[in-house]
Amino acid sequence: MSSAQSTQTDSAAGGRGLWTSRTGDSGLSWRAFRRSWQAYALLSPIFILLSIFVYYPPVLGLIRAFFRWRPGVPATFVGLDNFITYFTYAETPHELVNIVKLLIFGLFAGIVMPFIMAELIFFVRSAALKELYRLLVIIPMLVPGIVTVLLWQKLYDPYLGPINDMLRAMGLEYLALNWLGEHRVAIYAIMFVGFPWVWGVGTLIYLGGLGQISESVYEAAALDGCTGMGRVLRIDIPLVLGQVRLLAILAIINAITAFQNILVLTDGGPGFSTMVPGLTMFHSAFRAQKFGYSSAIGLLLFIIAMSGTLIINRGIRPANEELRQ
Amino acid sequence: MTTELQRSPNRRPLQMSQLGLHILIAFLLLLSLVPTVIMINLSFKNGLQYRWDRWNVSLPLRGSNYLSAWDVIDAYMFNTVLVAVVGLLGVLILSLIGGYVFARMRFPLREPLYYAIIALLMVPWVLSFIPAYMLYNNLGLLNTRWALIIPNIAGGPIFGIFLMRAFITGIPEELYESARCDGAGAWSLIWSITFPLSLPGLATLSVLNFVAEWNSFLWPLVTISDMSKQVISVGLFRLSRTTNDSVDFGSGGPLFAGYVLASIPLVILFVVLGKFYVEGLVESGIKM
Numbered sequence: 096m097s098s099a100q101s102t103q104t105d106s107a108a109g110g111r112g113l114w115t116s117r118t119g120d121s122g123l124s125w126r127a128f129r130r131s132w133q134a135y136a137l138l139s140p141i142f143i144l145l146s147i148f149v150y151y152p153p154v155l156g157l158i159r160a161f162f163r164w165r166p167g168v169p170a171t172f173v174g175l176d177n178f179i180t181y182f183t184y185a186e187t188p189h190e191l192v193n194i195v196k197l198l199i200f201g202l203f204a205g206i207v208m209p210f211i212m213a214e215l216i217f218f219v220r221s222a223a224l225k226e227l228y229r230l231l232v233i234i235p236m237l238v239p240g241i242v243t244v245l246l247w248q249k250l251y252d253p254y255l256g257p258i259n260d261m262l263r264a265m266g267l268e269y270l271a272l273n274w275l276g277e278h279r280v281a282i283y284a285i286m287f288v289g290f291p292w293v294w295g296v297g298t299l300i301y302l303g304g305l306g307q308i309s310e311s312v313y314e315a316a317a318l319d320g321c322t323g324m325g326r327v328l329r330i331d332i333p334l335v336l337g338q339v340r341l342l343a344i345l346a347i348i349n350a351i352t353a354f355q356n357i358l359v360l361t362d363g364g365p366g367f368s369t370m371v372p373g374l375t376m377f378h379s380a381f382r383a384q385k386f387g388y389s390s391a392i393g394l395l396l397f398i399i400a401m402s403g404t405l406i407i408n409r410g411i412r413p414a415n416e417e418l419r420q
Numbered sequence: 421m422t423t424e425l426q427r428s429p430n431r432r433p434l435q436m437s438q439l440g441l442h443i444l445i446a447f448l449l450l451l452s453l454v455p456t457v458i459m460i461n462l463s464f465k466n467g468l469q470y471r472w473d474r475w476n477v478s479l480p481l482r483g484s485n486y487l488s489a490w491d492v493i494d495a496y497m498f499n500t501v502l503v504a505v506v507g508l509l510g511v512l513i514l515s516l517i518g519g520y521v522f523a524r525m526r527f528p529l530r531e532p533l534y535y536a537i538i539a540l541l542m543v544p545w546v547l548s549f550i551p552a553y554m555l556y557n558n559l560g561l562l563n564t565r566w567a568l569i570i571p572n573i574a575g576g577p578i579f580g581i582f583l584m585r586a587f588i589t590g591i592p593e594e595l596y597e598s599a600r601c602d603g604a605g606a607w608s609l610i611w612s613i614t615f616p617l618s619l620p621g622l623a624t625l626s627v628l629n630f631v632a633e634w635n636s637f638l639w640p641l642v643t644i645s646d647m648s649k650q651v652i653s654v655g656l657f658r659l660s661r662t663t664n665d666s667v668d669f670g671s672g673g674p675l676f677a678g679y680v681l682a683s684i685p686l687v688i689l690f691v692v693l694g695k696f697y698v699e700g701l702v703e704s705g706i707k708m
Contacts, residue, residue, distance in 0.1 A: 350470065
C-alpha cells in the first residue's frame with residue numbers, strides 16, 4: 096500500500112538506504128546496531144505484541160490445518176485428512192458457488208457504486224455542497240454494522256416487514272416472498288442488504304484519487320473536447336486505477352472471508368442454501384469443536400483470497416503517475 | 421469489465437444540469453438512509469402502534485422506550501466504551517512511536533522491519549481467527565476483557581504505523597533539527613514536537629479504530645460467554661433473538677430504541693472528529 100504522503104517519505108528520510116545509516120557506517124556492522132539501540136528499544140513493545148498475538152496465530156493455523164485439534168486434547172498429525180474431508184463433503188460445491196456469486200456481486204457493489212457516487216460529487220461545482228456531500232456520505236456508517244444487518248432482517252420479515260407490506264399495497268401479493276426463508280432467493284436477499292451500496296469509505300477513497308488528478312490534465316482534455324462522460328472514461332478511470340485496485344482487493348477478501356451477515360441473517364439456511372466456507376469454518380470450530388478441520392478451511396480461504404489479491408495486483412496497472420499533482 | 425458497468429448509469433446525469441446532479445446525489449443518499457429512518461420511527465412506538473401502524477409516524481411518540489432500552493443495554497454500552505477506549509489509547513501510543521521511528525530515525529534494518537509490519541495488512545483475518553481463539557484459550561484469557569483489548573492493542577498499530585509514518589514524514593525536518601541542537605532526546609522529540617503536530621493523523625486513526633471496535637462482533641461472540649462483560653454488537657444480536665415481536669407486542673419499540681442508542685457514540689465521534697476522518701481519507705490519496 097502506498098499513499099501520496101508516503102512517497103515523500105523516502106526523500107525526507109534519506110533515500111532507499113535499506114541497510115545503511117546516513118552516518119556512513121558500512122552495512123550491518125555491530126556498531127551501527129549499537130548506535131541505534133534507541134530505535135530498537137522504541138520498537139520492541141510493538142514487535143513483542145506482534146509476535147505473540149499477530150504473527151504466531153496464522154503460523155499456528157498453518158501447521159494445525161494438518162492436525163486433529165481440540166481444546167484440552169493433544170493435537171495429532173493427520174496429514175491431508177482435513178482437506179480431503181472438506182473437498183469430499185457434499186455441500187462444498189454449493190458453498191463455492193455461493194462465494195463466486197458473492198464475489199461477482201461484491202466487486203460490483205464495492206467498486207462501481209462508490210465510483211458512481213464519487214464522480215457525481217466530483218462533478219458538483221459548488222465547493223460548499225461538495226464538502227457537505229462528502230460528510231453526508233458517511234452517515235450510514237454512524238449506525239453499527241450489526242444494527243444495519245438486524246434492521247434489514249426486519250425489512251425482510253415476511254409478515255411484518257415493510258418490503259412485503261409495500262408489495263401487498265401495490266397489489267403484488269405474489270411477489271411478497273419469505274425473502275430469507277426461500278432456497279432460491281435467500282442468497283440474493285443477503286446480497287441486497289445495504290442497498291444502494293454507496294459505501295462512504297470507498298466513495299471518499301475515489302474522491303481522494305480524483306482530487307489528485309492535476310488541473311492541467313483536465314484543461315488539456317477540455318481543449319480537445321474531452322468532457323463529461325468521455326472524460327470519465329478516458330481520464331478519470333485510468334487515473335483512479337490505483338484506488339480501483341485497492342477496493343477490488345478489499346472486495347475480494349471480503350467476499351471470500353466474510354460470513355457475519357450470513358450468520359446473523361440465515362445462519363446458512365434454509366437448508367444449506369446460503370452456506371459459505373467461512374461459516375462452515377465457524378460452525379466446525381465453535382459447534383463441533385473440530386479446530387484442525389476449521390483451521391484447514393481457514394487456510395484454504397486464505398489461499399483463495401491471496402490468489403485473488405495477486406491476480407488483481409497483476410491485472411490492474413495504474414496509469415502514469417506523472418499525470419498527478 | 422468495470423468500465424462497461426460504469427458506463428450506462430453515469431451517462432445521463434453528466435449531460436444534465438448541476439440540478440440533476442444534486443437530485444441524483446440526494447436520491448442515493450436518501451435511499452441509503454431508509455433503514456435508519458425506519459429504525460428511528462419504530463423506536464418511538466408502543467406495542468399497539470408497532471403492531472398496527474408500523475410505517476407512519478404515529479403520535480404520541482413514546483420516549484420511554486429509550487429508558488426501557490437503556491436499562492437493558494447500559495452494561496453492554498459501558499463494556500464496549502471501556503474496551504474500545506483502553507485499546508485505542510494503546511494503539512495511539514504505539515502508532516505514534518512506531519510512526520516516528522520509521523519516519524524520522526535511521527537505523528539498520530529499518531525498511532525490512534517496516535515491511536514486516538505493513539505486510540500484515542495483507543493477511544486476511546480468516547487464517548488467524550481459529551488459532552487466535554485457541555491461543556487466548558491457552559493463555560486463560562477467554563471470557564476476560566483482555567481478550568477484547570489485546571487484539572486491538574497488538575493489531576491496531578499495523579495500520580496505525582502505516583498512517584502515522586506517512587503523516588509524520590510531512591512534518592518539516594527543520595523543527596527536529598533545532599530541537600536536536602537544543603539537546604532533545606527521542607522522548608521529547610516524540611512528545612513535544614511529533615505529538616502536537618500529528619494530532620489530525622491521530623484523530624483519523626482514532627475514528628477508524630473506535631468504529632472498528634464498536635462494530636466488532638464475531639470475536640467477542642466467541643471469546644466472551646459471560647454476558648455481563650459482553651459488548652454492544654453481541655448484546656443487540658442476542659436481544660433481537662430473544663424478543664420475538666410477533667408474540668410480544670411491547671418489545672418492538674424498545675429494541676429499536678436500543679439500536680438508536682447504540683449508534684449515539686458513533687454519532688458523537690463523527691460530529692467531533694468526522695472532519696479529520698473525511699480529510700484523512702480524501703487527502704492522503706490512499707491507493708495500491
